[in-house]
Amino acid sequence: NLVSDIMAPFGVVLETCPAANILTADLAGYAAVVVETPSNPGLDVIDLRALVERCRTAGAKLVVDNTVLTPLLQQPLDLGADIVIVSDTKAMAGHTDVLMGHVASRDAAYMERLLSVRNLTGNIPAPYEAWLLLRGLETVELRLERMCANARAALPLLQASEAVSEVIYPDPSPQALDQGFLIGATFASAAAADRFLERAGFAKMTSFGGLHSSGDRRARWGDTVPEGFLRLSFGVEPTAALIDAVQAALADG
Numbered sequence: 001n002l003v004s005d006i007m008a009p010f011g012v013v014l015e016t017c018p019a020a021n022i023l024t025a026d027l028a029g030y031a032a033v034v035v036e037t038p039s040n041p042g043l044d045v046i047d048l049r050a051l052v053e054r055c056r057t058a059g060a061k062l063v064v065d066n067t068v069l070t071p072l073l074q075q076p077l078d079l080g081a082d083i084v085i086v087s088d089t090k091a092m093a094g095h096t097d098v099l100m101g102h103v104a105s106r107d108a109a110y111m112e113r114l115l116s117v118r119n120l121t122g123n124i125p126a127p128y129e130a131w132l133l134l135r136g137l138e139t140v141e142l143r144l145e146r147m148c149a150n151a152r153a154a155l156p157l158l159q160a161s162e163a164v165s166e167v168i169y170p171d172p173s174p175q176a177l178d179q180g181f182l183i184g185a186t187f188a189s190a191a192a193a194d195r196f197l198e199r200a201g202f203a204k205m206t207s208f209g210g211l212h213s214s215g216d217r218r219a220r221w222g223d224t225v226p227e228g229f230l231r232l233s234f235g236v237e238p239t240a241a242l243i244d245a246v247q248a249a250l251a252d253g
């Protein structure tokens with residue numbers, strides 16, 4: 001939206017392609033390639049080392065959106081990416097109460113320009129929001145550990161359930177340290193998906209990465225996924241209680 005709605009009048013041209021196709025796309029002539037891995041909502045994994053090579057050959061900067069795994073679980077700069085962007089609104093802040101984000105790069109000239117634009121546009125976080133993020137960051141490692149463990153514990157239940165036709169839990173190893181806390185699960189219909197969220201006690205919301213397990217039925221936003229596809233985000237609830245709730249919700253199916 002930023003490029004197509006705001007930057008287009010300045011001559012910036014945007015082209016998109018499915019995450020799964022980026023490694024075979026012809027990158028000649030592109031100034032920058034922006035990818036998300038695992039991608040949202042399909043959870044496709046892109047081989048970043050391979051993409052770094054292709055971007056270097058084409059002379060394009062590689063920008064990686066690292067929101068889904070966070071810098072604790074995946075470090076794209078170490079794999080050769082030029083710029084990393086992260087929505088700290090999600091797992092980094094982790095309490096579903098602040099909008100924030102960060103940009104990281106080892107290109108000093110680029111960072112200097114970015115900071116200058118940030119200052120000139122007044123795009124500076126207010127003190128209270130900055131404090132909310134700082135408070136969240138102090139527990140991000142602990143939260144991620146539980147969130148990933150909860151996702152892993154729920155996975156076999158979803159895979160074994162007749163109410164779920166497809167389960168996606170991306171495996172971004174060896175470029176990441178964990179598979180993360182997001183699972184894609186396809187139910188028979190929108191109603192079945194909504195019923196699962198209600199019965200399991202998962203919040204219905206588009207954001208993810210918070211303390212509480214939640215889910216978003218992506219078709220309601222026009223994503224090209226089945227009506228019953230849920231992107232589930234696992235929270236920090238006690239694992240046994242969470243598993244009981246998921247099991248009961250699936251049994252009611």
Ligand SMILES: *Cc1c(COP(=O)(O)O)cnc(C)c1O
Binds near residue numbers: 065068087088090100
């Ligand atoms: C949510 C999200 C964003 C946008 O972040 P906001 O902090 O909500 O503006 C960007 N990229 C990904 C992968 C996201 O999930």
